[in-house]
Amino acid sequence: MDPRAPARKSDSDAAAVDLPSIGNPTLRIAWERYRDGHMKNKGRSDGTINNYRDHIERLLADWLDEPLSKLGTDPSLVTVRHEKLSKENGTYIANGCMRTLRAVYNHARKAARTLPADNPVSAIDWNAEHRRNTALGLSDLGEWFTQLAALKNPVRRELHLFMLLSGHRPEAIRKARVEHVDFRARVLHIPRPKGGEVKAFDIPLSRAMIRCLVRVMRIGRALYAEQSREWLFPADSQSGHIIEHKEKRSDLSKWGNDLRQTFRTIAQTAGVAELDVHLLMNHSIPGVNAGYITRNKLLSDHLRQQQEAVSHRMLEAGRPRQKEIKPRACAWPTLPSRRLLSELMSGKGLAAANVFGGSSR
Missing domain, CATH: 1.10.150.130 (Tyrosine recombinase, N-terminal domain)
Structure with missing residues (x-):
């Protein structure tokens, strides 16, 4: 015992x-x-x-x-x-x-x-599923830009425009924070995309995308002073940012993942290589050899040039009816873009004119 x-x-x-x-x-x-x-x-x-x-x-x-x-x-x-x-x-x-x-x-x-x-x-017998073909073509962008300019909420206008120019998922863009924008490096950091923190990545910013972010920051300061300190696309909501990106189809024909498909389609017409599109949209890279590519090493020059090409193609296609989407005059605060950008820059080594490519806007 x-x-x-x-x-x-x-x-x-x-x-x-x-x-x-x-x-x-x-x-x-x-x-x-x-x-x-x-x-x-x-x-x-x-x-x-x-x-x-x-x-x-x-x-x-x-x-x-x-x-x-x-x-x-x-x-x-x-x-x-x-x-x-x-x-x-x-x-x-x-x-x-x-x-x-x-x-x-x-x-x-x-x-x-x-x-x-x-x-x-x-x-079970699975239901047949087909990929939705809802992208805009080059000939459709003019009408879409006209619809976008008619939206009443200026923050939502810039949200849809940025989703078109970036080609990323709505949830990631809606939850983008001011602290994640690096104007010196010209990137927007996405810390928790689909797939979690291990899939975190940086979006290279074209000049059009930078102008879009500067505009929405100016608008946010005027309309949502408290929320705009934290969120890029602020709103009077419990979270402080835009919760729902959907619009009435009669007001805006395409939004959300429609714009993601549009980015992929326009990138093809702009001559962007298949692998570069995967990297810009943060898709899984196909093939064994492509897995050895270090994405961050391509951000500062190659991928940004490709992003610039896609943005240029989109704005050129929409130019006959709407040269560039701007918030209505009544929604603009008096703070100049150059002054705001200089405040956002962490240092003084890069002039705002260089970021904007010489543009005065």
Whole structure:
């Protein structure tokens, strides 16, 4: 007989190991473990997490307290739900919801080996998906610039223009901060794009993009003095920046990812190489050899020249009707652009005229 008293487990250890919930988790518990143990640890963006949350907590809300084993042993429940979502919510969101459920189930089964090995989502017939062709062509840009100039909110006008000129995702641009703009290096840093912090990158700024940012900073100081200290595209919202970028199609025909597709299309007409487009848009670089390219080494000269070519092509195409989008006179504060730019520059070694290429604006 061992005379030593058995070791007593602490309350924290007992709380940390909840065998019933791990061995046969409900959808709610499996989702929380996937969210906190996988997505947040991998640095997934808030937008990605919120998208997954919408799938689980809204579209599959009635399943939250159901054990995953119920779905695993009866995949017909999943196929029926997929068909229902396809009819009521749309084919694309139905597919997206099932991809989320598949990921949560696979993650849960790492700890719950009693769950059926076959993922129940494998039983569905996926809806056909086609890439949306919503880009503007060169001949369409003139009308789009006219629509843009007619928008009442000057901050939103500059937001849409910058998204067109940069070709980046709306969420990343909406959340851009003043501190992330480096006018000396002529870049805008995106610290948490899609994919999380490990995908952080810098957007090279053309002259047109710099003028756009200077204008919106001037407007922000006049309209949203407090919010403009932190955000590039400020608004009177809880977060302090523009939350929703969508417009009525009757007011602005293309916005958001439509402009991202437009950037890709116009870059092709401007003669920008395929690899350079991937780098400018922060896409994954195809091929093994291309993976050895150091993106930051190309920012200061090559990629900025390519960005300049795309911006020039866009503004040239829109020039017959609208030479360049400017906020209405009533929205402009009295602070000159050169003076504001000199304040934003961290040093005095680079004159504003050099940044603007000699322009007085």
